Amino acid sequence: MSGTAYVVDEVTAEELDGSVGEFAGLLTATVDGGASVGFLAPLDPDDSAVWWRALVPEVAADPTGALRPTMIFFKSLVR
Structure with missing residues (x-):
């Protein structure tokens, strides 16, 4: 993880x-x-992709329109 920003x-x-x-x-x-x-x-x-794809309707149904605070994900700033 050294040298990578998240x-x-x-x-x-x-x-x-x-x-x-x-x-x-x-x-x-x-x-x-x-x-x-x-x-x-x-x-x-x-299998991992199937799991993520299954979350899309749940996220769409959330009143905030985003992943709930309990679902925090790290996206790399370096692409």
């Missing part, structure tokens, strides 16, 4: 839907790297 940001349903691949990659790398976040390694990237 920002915590709200994500709308549309942004989440358009970024499923990025979020799936992040979740897969995190789990496969040894983090215990409710998934077991090795995590198939397709």
Whole structure:
């Protein structure tokens, strides 16, 4: 993580839907790297994408129109 900057940001349903691949990659790398976040390694990237995609309707239905505060995700500032 050295040398990489991160920002915590709200994500709308549309942004989440358009970024499923990025979020799936992040979740897969995190789990496969040894983090215990409710998934077991090795995590198939397709399974990770299905999980993220399933959140889109929930996020869209939220009155704030964004991921709830309990769902905080880190997006790299370096792309």
